[in-house]
Amino acid sequence: MTKVTFRNPVLAGDRPDPAVIKVGDEYWMTYSSFEAAPGLLLYRSRDLVNWTYECAALPEPVGNTFAVDIAEHDGHFYIYIPFIPTPWSTLTDASIFVIHAPAMSGPWSEPIDLGIRGAIDPGHVVGEDGRRYLFVSGVRRIALADDGLSTIGELEHVYDGWRYPDEWVTESYALEGPKLFRKDGWIYLVSAVGGTAGPPTGHMVIVARSRSVHGPWENHPRNPIARTTEAAERWWSRGHATLVPGPARADDSDWWMVSHGYENGYRTLGRQILLEPIRWSEDGWPEAALADPGAEIEVPSGADGQRPPVEFEDDFSTLLLGERWAFHAPSRGEAGRIRVEDGMVMAGKGTSPADTSPLAMLTGDHSYEVEVELTLESAGVEAGLLLFFNNRLSCGMGIDVERMLSYSGGMRTHWREPVPSSDRIALRIRNDQHIVTGWYRLPDGEWIRHAVRYETSGYHANTIGDLLSLRPALYATGNGSARFRNFRYRPLP
Template identity: 55%
Template sequence: MGFTALPRLEREDSSAGAVGVEGQRRADLGNGTYLNPIFPGDHPDPAILRDGDDYYVTFSSFESTPGLIIWHSKDLLNWQPLASALPTAVGCVFAVDMCKVGDRYFIYIPVIPTAVSPDPTAPPLIYVIHSDNMAGPWSDPVDLGIAGHIDPGHVVGEDGHRYLFLSGVSRVRLSADGLSTDGEVEHVYDGWHYPDDWVTEAYALEGPKLTRRNGFFYLTTAVGGTSGPPTGHMVTVARSRSVNGPWEECPHNPIIRTWNESEPWWSKGHATLFEGPNGQWWSIYHGYENGFTTLGRQTLLESIGWDDDGWPCAMGGDLSTPLPSPSPVTQLSSDGTRGLALTDDFSTPRFGVQWSFHSPSKDEYLRLSLDDGLLLQARGESPSESSPLTCIVGDRRYEVTVQMEVEEGTQGGLLLYYSGRLFCGMGHDGDRMVSYRAGRAIPYWHEPAPSTQVLHLKINNDNHIVTQYYSTDGITWTRHGLRFNVAGYNTNTADELLSLRPALFAIGAGRVRFRNFTYRALTETSKADSNK
């Protein structure tokens, strides 16, 4: 798919982790240790599947389409994107589960209906897709007829039957082929309850994942709410000899939690326990980076030990320090690549892997074509109506640039986009520049800008301080508008469990052609170069 390798470079900021060719954070330090996160940027609700020596993971994609990007790894640190398992919008996609039964792969998908769904007023629904290959093609979604639940967790019981555990925690038996239910939804577990004086968002018993080890089923759940107070989200465990219970609570609960706001990772939760290379056990879960909630929920990896009674214990300790790697030898892909370079000349399709539409209509992809760059048909009269193209970033300090050419009657631009209610950036229609802040055009700031159909735009986000530039040649830059502080562009301000992302938009009547999108993480040296 034309992905660029990310070789290791020297770090100028040790707290930011290893970096790659564009400065992006990378988990593998190349010396037998790794540094969290293993997926920087907004990768919430990780669902992981082990298939022999191969590991696959995907994340909640919400209203981004294409969605459910599947990633592959041999060593849990170096991941390669395979494909989008859900190329067409079906609604708001929450935390999924992946499994393999026989020779077939399954993804169970909770969807909160939106305007693109068959019935936008319906309660949350559970769908399933299936494939003979993790790289696809995947089937069309099949509605299982399960209403009012999210967060499915698949398991094959000791009785040989397949089950889905659901938020609550409820459970339903599946047919042998996994494509329909075989019984009623029933409540099966009340959850472990923390003390009343703990500061959490809400109890919210969610994310049931089941793992089998030494004759026990281990049921891992999330409680405490997924955002809000840093100490809210947590990981709890119960076990049983039977998939039917009864469930015994782990004496170490919660096995993972943010205990105070000084820790490097907040709201840690939604974990899966699994066996990794060399028989070592691991937990994969998400958390917010202290001070950088704007980046969304990032994916963390922590080793798991087992006490003498067979209960799991988290072993990572301080997750801001280097930890022993799952495998002593780095295992890159067959072509020697590592990760995903974000710089894009739009010469090959990278949609569903790097780029996705935010809150699209069902046929949103028809607006887009690759014709001497990326040609995007305008939609709406403001960025909030435009379903912009966004990409996930995971650095605290970065710069993005793009060249654009606008048709008459059209405005194109570059944003940092959280949602339709919260974004900032700039647009140009060939005659004038428009500034956006806090989700609206700024009426009190006017600045002359060149009258030209072709313009280069640049946004610098330096630890939440945003500076904007434009240029007629991509070499000499003029600073535009006000500087913004975007630290508040996050879920605790605007809800929606999203992240702040670079975005390209087109509004009005015509089209905008984008070329040469570039991304680089900033160090003190590169920041000085950027401001010239």
């Protein structure tokens, strides 16, 4: 019988810090959504390989949404969220909140402030004493009330981590991302060290365990259980893992690890979600079953074959916020800027693509093409199509009523593309393994190639110091509004 295999990533594009929970025969997952709204997109799977979008748990983020944890307690569900201050939020320090719901599909509550400051990466566990706790970066711990919606006492330091050899090349020590689970009388603590960006050999997964939530914690004798050891590997900076039981119901040894990593040569795509099998040693420790998760891997028991990338068209008859589109660095009520009306009408904001909160989509393809038709609805507005990393780094093109404006490296370039004045245009951008080419088409005209091409392999976190990815995006800036129609995304071979 032919083995069914998959190849990482199992969920492509920038989806860092995955948090996974098994609910019955299903898995639910979310990940850090940073400055995107809607945030905390929830995906569902029955086999850990193929994931389907279900809903967004966080329509209006309080700040920059970092690594969360999902928990179930007495049939109720919780997502513990660290928010980081941003120019558009009212926070002044890293702050941990919680949202809760009767089911993973919602409805999710508004965020509740737990009063925890100066900490990120919460991890929930119920101790052997029956009480609930949050572990956070550091690793520190605080007790929760029985309902999980408030804290008791103060943060206390409980675990020093495992120290790797000083000659290993990492970004920083950075003990973070604690995820906890109970098995066979042990509480296992899975953490990340080494820094999530920087050198490709930095990030790694370490494990400790204790019989009690109060310690002492014994380090895995063979730490780390996952790490990129050399830059020739396909996946870099592997870390921030969650361990979950596999779909095989009768075999308690069937476990899997979900983590993130940068693809070698494609840091522009951000940290993508990786899946690999876990085996349990005779002395009761989890071990990564593969030295390198970059090759073909046999699927979990009963899993279907991996779904290939697909092209799609969006006529904007429905606004697929969350499922397809998200605002970058939004203000409260940002979704009020768009409406369905013979396409999508977007109100202008800001003075340039840098401060306009563009509407962006994730991609995990090495090569792809996007195109859209746009109409300026009034004078004083500029609109267009970008590959957008953040407010300091983007490339693409747009029009105002008088001219085409071209962008590279996050700035408007001196180049004046010879486009006749028009309030209607179609734009196309092709990203072919970092080589970016643009085209435009006036009404009833032919496609014309933009005279300048860009090379974007450096549009990534280590260049700009921001843990995001390069995404196709639509923008409208200035006074007035623009109408977008017939967006198309096509992966290229």
